Amino acid sequence: MALIVQKFGGTSVGSIERIEAVSDLIIKTQQQGHKVVVVVSAMSGETNRLFNLATQIDEAPSARELDVLLSTGEQVSIALLAMAIIKRGYSAVSLLAEQIAIKTDNMFGRARVEYIDTERLKQELEHNRIAIVAGFQGRDVEGNVTTLGRGGTDTTAVEIAGAIQADECQIYTDVDGVYTADPRLVEQAKRLPQIRFEEMLELASLGAKVLHLRSVEAAGRYKLPLRVLSSFTPDEGTLISFKETPMSDNPVTGIATNKDVVFYQFSTSEAKIFAQFLSELAKSQIEVDMLHQLSRQVDILSYAFTVQSNDHLAVLALLQSEPFAHSINEVVFELNMAKISLVGLGVQSQPEVLAKSLTVLADKQVTPKLMSTAQIKVSILVTETQLHSVINQLHVTFLP
Amino acid sequence: MALIVQKFGGTSVGSIERIEAVSDLIIKTQQQGHKVVVVVSAMSGETNRLFNLATQIDEAPSARELDVLLSTGEQVSIALLAMAIIKRGYSAVSLLAEQIAIKTDNMFGRARVEYIDTERLKQELEHNRIAIVAGFQGRDVEGNVTTLGRGGTDTTAVEIAGAIQADECQIYTDVDGVYTADPRLVEQAKRLPQIRFEEMLELASLGAKVLHLRSVEAAGRYKLPLRVLSSFTPDEGTLISFKETPMSDNPVTGIATNKDVVFYQFSTSEAKIFAQFLSELAKSQIEVDMLHQLSRQVDILSYAFTVQSNDHLAVLALLQSEPFAHSINEVVFELNMAKISLVGLGVQSQPEVLAKSLTVLADKQVTPKLMSTAQIKVSILVTETQLHSVINQLHVTFLP
Numbered sequence: 001m002a003l004i005v006q007k008f009g010g011t012s013v014g015s016i017e018r019i020e021a022v023s024d025l026i027i028k029t030q031q032q033g034h035k036v037v038v039v040v041s042a043m044s045g046e047t048n049r050l051f052n053l054a055t056q057i058d059e060a061p062s063a064r065e066l067d068v069l070l071s072t073g074e075q076v077s078i079a080l081l082a083m084a085i086i087k088r089g090y091s092a093v094s095l096l097a098e099q100i101a102i103k104t105d106n107m108f109g110r111a112r113v114e115y116i117d118t119e120r121l122k123q124e125l126e127h128n129r130i131a132i133v134a135g136f137q138g139r140d141v142e143g144n145v146t147t148l149g150r151g152g153t154d155t156t157a158v159e160i161a162g163a164i165q166a167d168e169c170q171i172y173t174d175v176d177g178v179y180t181a182d183p184r185l186v187e188q189a190k191r192l193p194q195i196r197f198e199e200m201l202e203l204a205s206l207g208a209k210v211l212h213l214r215s216v217e218a219a220g221r222y223k224l225p226l227r228v229l230s231s232f233t234p235d236e237g238t239l240i241s242f243k244e245t246p247m248s249d250n251p252v253t254g255i256a257t258n259k260d261v262v263f264y265q266f267s268t269s270e271a272k273i274f275a276q277f278l279s280e281l282a283k284s285q286i287e288v289d290m291l292h293q294l295s296r297q298v299d300i301l302s303y304a305f306t307v308q309s310n311d312h313l314a315v316l317a318l319l320q321s322e323p324f325a326h327s328i329n330e331v332v333f334e335l336n337m338a339k340i341s342l343v344g345l346g347v348q349s350q351p352e353v354l355a356k357s358l359t360v361l362a363d364k365q366v367t368p369k370l371m372s373t374a375q376i377k378v379s380i381l382v383t384e385t386q387l388h389s390v391i392n393q394l395h396v397t398f399l400p
Numbered sequence: 401m402a403l404i405v406q407k408f409g410g411t412s413v414g415s416i417e418r419i420e421a422v423s424d425l426i427i428k429t430q431q432q433g434h435k436v437v438v439v440v441s442a443m444s445g446e447t448n449r450l451f452n453l454a455t456q457i458d459e460a461p462s463a464r465e466l467d468v469l470l471s472t473g474e475q476v477s478i479a480l481l482a483m484a485i486i487k488r489g490y491s492a493v494s495l496l497a498e499q500i501a502i503k504t505d506n507m508f509g510r511a512r513v514e515y516i517d518t519e520r521l522k523q524e525l526e527h528n529r530i531a532i533v534a535g536f537q538g539r540d541v542e543g544n545v546t547t548l549g550r551g552g553t554d555t556t557a558v559e560i561a562g563a564i565q566a567d568e569c570q571i572y573t574d575v576d577g578v579y580t581a582d583p584r585l586v587e588q589a590k591r592l593p594q595i596r597f598e599e600m601l602e603l604a605s606l607g608a609k610v611l612h613l614r615s616v617e618a619a620g621r622y623k624l625p626l627r628v629l630s631s632f633t634p635d636e637g638t639l640i641s642f643k644e645t646p647m648s649d650n651p652v653t654g655i656a657t658n659k660d661v662v663f664y665q666f667s668t669s670e671a672k673i674f675a676q677f678l679s680e681l682a683k684s685q686i687e688v689d690m691l692h693q694l695s696r697q698v699d700i701l702s703y704a705f706t707v708q709s710n711d712h713l714a715v716l717a718l719l720q721s722e723p724f725a726h727s728i729n730e731v732v733f734e735l736n737m738a739k740i741s742l743v744g745l746g747v748q749s750q751p752e753v754l755a756k757s758l759t760v761l762a763d764k765q766v767t768p769k770l771m772s773t774a775q776i777k778v779s780i781l782v783t784e785t786q787l788h789s790v791i792n793q794l795h796v797t798f799l800p
Contacts (some may be wrong), residue, residue: 016456050476056416057480058487065486067480068494072472077451079469080457086465087458094468099543108634170665 002167003125004029005037007157008136010044010162010179011174012231013077023084028129035125035187035336037137037164039157041080053376063108067137067147071097074153091129091308095120097137100102102156103144104138111138113155118164133160151212152186158215169213169219169226170237176230177238178203178210180399181255186392190399192238199253200240202377204341216240218252251346251353253396255391258339259384260309261289263369266331267302267320273327274303280318286311286400290339290370290381296395304370306381310333338387339367341379342398348376353398360393402567404429406435406533407557410444411574412631413477422572422631423484426530426542433523437564439557440481441536442473463508467547471497474534474553478784482532491529495520497537497545502556504538504546511538511546513555516563520563551612558615562622568609569619570637571611572756577609577638578603580799581655585788588795592638592653599653600626600640602743602777616640644670651746651753652798655791658739658785659710663691663769666719666731667702671723673727674703680718690739690770690781705771707779709735725797738768738787741779742798748776753798 006026013019028068030036050069054061061069078094078399085092101117124131135153138146148155156173161169178200183190195203197220204213210228219226219240229237268274281288287305294302307315312335318324319331348354354371357378370381382390401443407424413419430436450469454461462470478494485492492642501517524531535553538546548555554571561569576591578600583589595603597620604613605723610628619626621638631635668674674693681688686707694702707715712735718724747753757778761768770781 016453019457053416053476053480054483057419057483060488061483063496065482068482068496069476072475075472075475076453077467079465080453081458082465082468083454083461086462094465096545098658157754178534 001035001037003031003037003164004275005161005164005166005170006040007039007153007170008041008081008172008231009153009174010174011041012046014044016080018231019077019080019084020252023081023088025172025231027085027088027090030130036130037121037125037160037166038081038130039076039153039160040077040132041135041153043077043243046073046076053151064144065215067108068145070147071134071137071145072349077165078132078134082130085130085132087331092130092131092132093124094134095124096134098139098143100133102138102159104140104148106140106142106144106146108144108146110149111140113138116160119386120166121160121164126259134337136391149337151215154212154215155218156192158218158222158226161224162218169224169248171208171215171226171228172228172231173190173228174232175210175228176233176235177228178240178254180253181378181395182257185257186389187393188392188399194235194239194241195344197240197242199343199345199377201227202253202341202375203256211240222317226278229234240321250344250399252342252344254343255394255399256341256343258341258389259387259393261306261337261339261379261381262305262309262312262315263304263334263337263381264332265302265304266314266328267300268328269299269301270327271301272276273323274301277318277328281307281315284311284314284318286314287323290372290379292370292372295363306337306339307380332368334383337381338384339379339381340387340394340400341377342394343377345376347378348373356397357394360397361390365388366390401435403437403563404563405439405564405566405569405570405617406540407439407553408441408481408572409553409574409758410447412442412572413440414444415479415766416480416732418631419477419484423488424479425572425631426481426636427485427488427490430518430530436530437521437525437560437566438481438532439532439553439560440474440554441535442470443477446473447474459510461512464544467508468545470547471534471537471545474536474674478532482530485530485532491527492532493524493529494532494534495533498539498543500560502532502538502559504540504548506540506544508544508546509627510549511540511728513538513548513559514537516560518564521564529662529772532608551615554612555618555621558622558624558626560620561624569624571582571615571626571628572631572634573610573627574630574632575610575628576633576635576741577628577639578654580653581791581795582657582680585657585794586655587794588792588799592798593636594639594641595653596745597640597642598776599743599745602741602775603654603656611640626751642658650799651744651750652742653744655794655798656741656743657787657791658708659787661706661737661739661781662709662712662715663704663706663734663737663781664715664732665702665704667700668728669699669701670727671701673723673768674701677718677724677728681707681715684711684718686714690779691774692772693768706737706739706770734783736784737781738784739779739785740775740791740794743777746777747778748773753778756797757794760797761790764793766789766790 087373103115104111226240482494503515504511535556626640
């Protein structure tokens with residue numbers, strides 16, 4: 001018998017039929033002898049519907065009231081799912097954040113979980129009830145409703161699983177696991193039966209949309225095995241594991257891609273100006289990636305970096321403002337770039353990964369704009385038009 | 401400066417436009433120097449939409465989970481209304497039942513309010529904030545979500561007004577006050593500027609849809625002045641008052657009507673059988689009205705009474721079951737009857753009310769099936785086809 005937390009996203013409970021299907025799946029888990037806590041998102045489309053109501057009233061609605069509004073989406077889901085399980089003759093109870101004391105800070109719209117009281121949950125499980133918890137929401141110290149922001153229901157599931165020391169946290173979604181690459185880009189992409197936590201963390205931060213970074217980080221804190229599965233075609237999915245043993249001889253486990261990247265390059269003769277520039281970007285919450293510095297000659301420093309395209313206009317405006325307009329020269333930027341990242345625990349220790357990658361690029365007559373290596377990844381910046389051909393050849397090379 | 405509780409029903413907040421209009425109305429009240437607590441229903445249609453989702457899963461859904469589901473309707477309304485007020489530059493805060501401790505019993509779907517903690521409400525008012533409370537809902541002693549059933553938001557408003565000793569509780573709805581008769585039936589119906597509490601209690605229990613009986617009863621416990629107004633055309637509305645002075649020389653204040661009534665008559669020779677019959681009806685929560693007993697001769701008792709038409713089949717089935725099938729005889733029933741009730745503090749002491757009513761009926765060549773008098777009302781049972789002509793003539797006679 002295991003203690004399992006199951007999370008179902010919006011598309012998994014997106015209709016009455018889906019709620020019925022998910023209730024069967026939960027009951028099956030209990031019938032296998034497990035104790036089950038379920039964490040549920042709002043039905044797909046519901047959060048957008050509510051958000052649209054709010055913005056009809058105020059384009060920038062009160063953050064506190066927006067959380068009161070949006071949190072109703074999950075409340076609807078947990079009630080309907082509990083009804084479906086009860087209708088099938090099993091015991092279930094829906095639980096709101098205040099009922100199991102999911103305490104957060106008071107950052108409305110992006111609150112962080114600080115504490116969960118597991119007493120009530122344990123009681124319900126002892127009575128053999130399936131506990132169905134509203135994801136995405138908490139209460140601050142004053143009892144105000146808070147929401148956890150993007151990926152919030154994943155976070156709720158992982159935090160609860162950590163707090164009750166669950167054996168496994170299963171993230172049911174609309175994809176059936178973690179792939180070696182985005183299957184829409186790479187036909188040969190294969191599903192991974194297992195992936196190491198550190199690798200998943202890199203893939204999540206690199207834009208693999210399967211799991212949100214915060215929930216993977218939280219799983220890491222608890223050393224909690226995570227499993228990604230499809231609620232549409234449930235099978236073994238992909239297990240995100242903390243085992244120390246290597247999973248394959250392959251140095252590369254997966255290849256992540258980021259499109260809509262903008263490449264920047266410029267030079268300056270004032271040493272401190274780039275530090276000041278970075279600090280201004282940070283203030284505007286603009287993330288800088290693939291940062292490189294070249295000292296071409298004494299007193300002329302050259303910098304290259306990338307940002308996401310939705311930050312492009314803000315970066316340009318900053319470069320045109322003082323003191324940067326007068327001290328930064330030779331500004332070059334290029335839109336529609338793509339970052340390819342080879343991720344694997346073996347990447348760092350095996351220089352062939354870099355060598356083989358360069359060979360692939362040379363064969364394709366592609367000169368990368370930038371390359372960078374970090375702990376367990378190698379990243380390559382190419383144009384979006386080069387992306388498809390390069391990533392498929394890299395996949396053939398490293399993940400045959 | 402007064403302390404005012406304002407309640408807005410579903411049609412009053414039924415769209416974004418309505419929510420905007422209501423927020424202006426609330427702000428106006430505050431600008432007049434009053435402290436304002438607002439209690440809000442779900443947007444019209446929302447409760448039905450949620451109920452339909454539930455019954456798609458289970459025709460008789462879990463009562464606990466149904467309350468979790470339905471209570472989201474009011475939560476949406478309070479958040480949107482708070483946003484609209486904040487957008488206009490005023491301070492507002494939405495409050496859920498758990499945040500001001502609206503404690504109820506645990507009768508899901510028809511819970512009764514037991515206690516309200518006024519501390520938080522008073523704090524918000526002291527900070528000059530408009531407090532916007534979700535109507536219709538509470539929490540039981542275990543923290544489960546409960547709802548108060550039909551008219552629940554009125555009840556919430558009155559209970560809060562009573563608890564904080566408000567000067568007035570204003571019930572905004574889609575009619576602009578209490579009328580001398582249903583304006584759809586009686587063209588000459590006039591709005592009453594004031595009505596005595598005891599009269600309103602009779603009118604509410606007789607089916608005048610303006611206020612729910614439970615909220616009028618609750619107002620009576622607190623001796624709380626209630627006002628019924630329209631949120632569409634706000635003016636003075638109708639004040640339900642506790643003043644001892646008579647309001648007019650008219651013995652009749654209003655005329656209520658109940659359609660869909662079924663008339664029953666039967667006889668029995670066994671004295672205890674009717675008591676047993678009534679107790680069976682009570683078990684099935686069937687309300688019996690206008691009960692009459694006639695002793696036609698020794699050992700033969702004749703009974704007449706009415707029920708609402710939706711209970712008709714249940715009554716028939718009971719009469720055909722034992723022991724009633726063998727001991728009750730001469731069963732006669734008549735569908736499509738209507739009850740007209742003349743209500744007024746002066747009715748009881750003025751025999752002319754009964755006399756004049758009989759004259760009106762005789763003039764119209766209507767023989768009432770039943771007549772009954774109680775404290776402050778006279779009720780007359782006619783057929784639905786006679787209703788229009790009789791009620792209009794009664795109105796001309798008593799409320800010229």
